[in-house]
Amino acid sequence: MKEGRLAKVSMREVAAHAGVSVGTVSHVINRSQKVSEDTIAKVSRSIDVLGFVRNAAARQLRSGRSSSLGLVVLDTANPFFASVAHGAREACDAAGLSLLIGDSGTEVARESKYLDLFAEQRVNGLLVTPSGADLSKLEGIASRGTPVMLVDREAGGYSLSSVTVDNAAGGRMALDHLIAGGCAKPAFVGGPFTLPQVSDRARGARERAAESDLDLAVFETDELTILAGRSIGEHIVSLPEEERPDAVFCANDLLAVGFMQAVIMFSALRIPEDLALIGYDDIDYAFSTIVPLTSIRQPADLLGRTAVESLLAENESGEQAHRDEKFTPELVVRQSTKDV
Amino acid sequence: MKEGRLAKVSMREVAAHAGVSVGTVSHVINRSQKVSEDTIAKVSRSIDVLGFVRNAAARQLRSGRSSSLGLVVLDTANPFFASVAHGAREACDAAGLSLLIGDSGTEVARESKYLDLFAEQRVNGLLVTPSGADLSKLEGIASRGTPVMLVDREAGGYSLSSVTVDNAAGGRMALDHLIAGGCAKPAFVGGPFTLPQVSDRARGARERAAESDLDLAVFETDELTILAGRSIGEHIVSLPEEERPDAVFCANDLLAVGFMQAVIMFSALRIPEDLALIGYDDIDYAFSTIVPLTSIRQPADLLGRTAVESLLAENESGEQAHRDEKFTPELVVRQSTKDV
DNA sequence: CAGCCTCATTGAAACGTTTCAATTAGTTTC
DNA sequence: GAAACTAATTGAAACGTTTCAATGAGGCTG
Incomplete structure (x- = not known):
């Protein structure tokens, strides 16, 4: 004993x-x-x-090396980011690094808190899906020597590398499909519009709609969650028929899942006959919703993996040039939209 | 410049x-x-x-304090554990701690790797959902001064604290409900049985079945994923009618979601008329499946939060005694089972 | 046996903090 | 004006490693 x-x-x-x-x-x-x-x-x-x-602290202090990467995403409960994190983790494991994960909840303050924490930890690199428009803090970190990689977000004017999926193209795809199915009054559901993922998808959709001389109604939400989808859905199905859209493009699958719940609970509308519904991300559950959900698939796992690998490559080569890797999303048709 | x-x-x-x-x-x-x-x-x-x-390393080295907790779960992609992690994170934030998360993928080796990593990090405490039966490593860590809290797993003979939800009671509830709905040939789907969460749920179910003089058929899976559910489902719906169960209790909702996909894709069976289906966890998506899924709800978020809080409390009071906090699950009835 | 290898081991200086006893300067008290 | 306080600041010793130049012990060579 x-x-x-x-x-x-x-x-x-x-x-x-x-x-x-x-x-x-x-x-x-x-x-x-x-x-x-x-x-x-x-x-x-x-x-x-x-x-x-x-003692990791002593060893790191002396050697200067840290062997970890930091990842900050918008919402770890969202299966899309769960997949991103999964891909990143695998790539880190392969490289013998450990991955620290932060969840900003789309709040700039929380994001900032994690960035500070990771900076104090002297991580070897930072993978970030920023919540706000201002990336100067990240630019500062990068210029001070910590490699930064934007994940699912373009650099815009900033001097940063990124790995993204083409959101405008995805939005265009979605509308293209809805219009081919004969929709006449399309709507976009999503928010906040401060997220480029949301506004780019909306923009792509609006442009495609315009090409067919259609207006795109926009319903803004506060969050990209099932709950937000359900409550905006409740509102939309209660609109008088002439104002009600006949096809809804949701900015992600969680919204679409919630929206579908609302349609079924609070209306007699049929999907897709009375109301077509398309989501975004193609999460695993999209296949299994009450009416299987058409969606725009993003290679989430690959996104995470690529982000890590690019970061390491850039790190190794001591490169200055910033790269922008852009993937293309893919339409996955199921029963929630009229097939053509 | x-x-x-x-x-x-x-x-x-x-x-x-x-x-x-x-x-x-x-x-x-x-x-x-x-x-x-x-x-x-x-x-x-x-x-x-x-x-x-x-410099976090220097500061920690000198002060001895680390201000972080480590959490190791079976699968971060599983919404149940995502919720557990979420609850834990909130509690950590409130206490000014940072949370390191490891994903063991139910592999003992990976779990062990994370435990070592966290030990080197000198975390203030460890929250673990162990993958294997042997908890002696954890006991060793605890006896060497790092507080350990089992999450969703009882201590058994080991000298460790735990926060759990009563799995046997949940299994019993599930069967009770199925039997009340008139099921005559119940089956259990899940695995691996080395996970107490799985075997306890099965045991509770078997006991309740026996009380009504029913046998419980068991179909073992390798994993608790949608894919595993789909493939076992494909097998089960193809059985001749006399061997086919009329009610299936899945060890978690992911299995049930996959199972439902198989039923719909590969058979003409109706849920719940020909085949009743009940899951476990009541993840957000259970509400939105093709046929909304009856499930046994676990307070996942609360589990994570409580684990952290108990750990800190125990830590603070320098207590030796181990506590076992046990929550009770709750039946949530939806259309995948016959309501009574 | 002097000189030169090689191989294994050592000792001590750093790394960037925290912490605590010691110091300085300023203020009050008798 | 000496003594006793208070308030602010300082200096240096740790913390547990890594790393590198230096040391020592054999073994070979000529």
């Missing part, structure tokens, strides 16, 4: 126990210099016996 | 720039001792001008 009460053991104790110097212990642990078989055995044994655990 | 090229600035530079000692700078930053208004202003200005950022 000898409970090894918090006897914090450092390399000094290990060295003493094994009868060697501290430097030797370090070399055994890191294989940083040749050590004889005998010594390795002795030291390893002492490490086990004493239950020594390396 | 003066790009502050990686001029790594430490407290020494700040002190020099402000014309004070390093100690004073530290006191300004941490408010750890009274400093005159004048000096505070001077130092703050120097910090801004030089772009000083605290």
Whole structure:
């Protein structure tokens, strides 16, 4: 019953126990210099016996290296970002890095808090989906030597690298499909419009609508959640028929899922006959909604993976030039829209 | 255009720039001792001008404090664990701690890797949903002074605290409901059975079935994912009618969602008339499946929050006694089962 | 056996903070 | 005007590593 009460053991104790110097212990642990078989055995044994655990803080302080990346996304509960994080994590694992994840909840203040935290942690790089329009803080961080990669957000005028999926093209695709299905009164549901992901999708959609001489009604939401979708849906289905859209393009699948709930709970409208519905992201659940959801698929996993890999590549090559990698989304047709 | 090229600035530079000692700078930053208004202003200005950022490694090394908790879950993509993580994060934010998250993918090796990583990080505490049966490693960590809290897993014989939801009771509830709806050939779908969450739910279900003189058929899966649900579903709907269950209890909602996809794609069976279906967790999407899914709701968010709070409380009070906090799940009836 | 390798090990200086006892300057008290 | 306080500031010692130049012990060579 000898409970090894918090006897914090450092390399000094290990060295003493094994009868060697501290430097030797370090070399055994890191294989940083040749050590004889005998010594390795002795030291390893002492490490086990004493239950020594390396101190990451000390090691990082001395070596300057940190071996971690920071990722800040808008909402970890959103399956799209969960996939992004998953892809990023896999890429980090492969590179022997650990990934710190922050959830900004689309709030600039929280995002900023995580950026500061990660900066203090001296992460090797930062992957960020920014919440606000002003990227100067990120630019500052990048110019001070920490590589920054924008995820699902273009650099705009800022001097930053990015990995994105073409949102305007996606919006255009969505409307193209709805119009081909014969829709006459399309609407866009989403928000906040301060998010370029939202406004770009809306813009692409509006442009395509205009080409067919159609107006695109816009219903702005506060969030991109199931709940927000349900409440705006409740509003829209209660509109008099002449004001009600006959096709709704939701800025993401969570909104669409909530919207569908509202249509079914609060109206007798049929999907897609009376109201066509298309989402964005093609999350796993889109396939399984009451009426299976047509959606615009984004390669989320790939986005995360690519972001990490590009960051590391850029880091390694000490490159200055910023790259913008842009993927193209893909239409996935299911029953919530009229197939053509 | 003066790009502050990686001029790594430490407290020494700040002190020099402000014309004070390093100690004073530290006191300004941490408010750890009274400093005159004048000096505070001077130092703050120097910090801004030089772009000083605290070095977390050095600060932690010296102070011994780390202000972070580690959380290891089975699968971050599973909405249940996403909610647990969310609750934990909120509680951490409230306590001024940062939360490190690891995803074990139900692999003991990956879990172990994260535990080591967190140990090196000297986290203030560990929240773990273990993948394997052997908790001796965790017990060892706890006895060496790092508080450990099991999440969604009981301590069994081990000397550890836990926060759980009663799985056997949940399984019992599910079967109770199915039997009340008139089911005669119930089945359980889930796995791996090495996870107590799975085996306890199955056990509760089997016991309740036995009380009504019914057998519970068991179909084991490798994972608790949509895909696994779909493939076992494909198998089950293709069974000859006399072997086919008339009610299926899935060990979680992801399985149930996949199962439902299979039923619809590969059979003409109606839910719930020909086949009743009940899931577990009551994730947000359960409400929106093709046939809205009956499920056993777990307070996931609360689980995460409580885990953190209990850990901190235990930590603070320096308590030795281990507590087991157990919540009770709740049946949520929707259309995938016959209401009674 | 002097000189020169090679191989393994060592000792001590850094890394950037926090912390605490010591110092200085200024103010009050008798 | 000495003594006793208070308030603000300082200096230096840790914290646990990594790293690098230096040391020592053999073994070879000529």
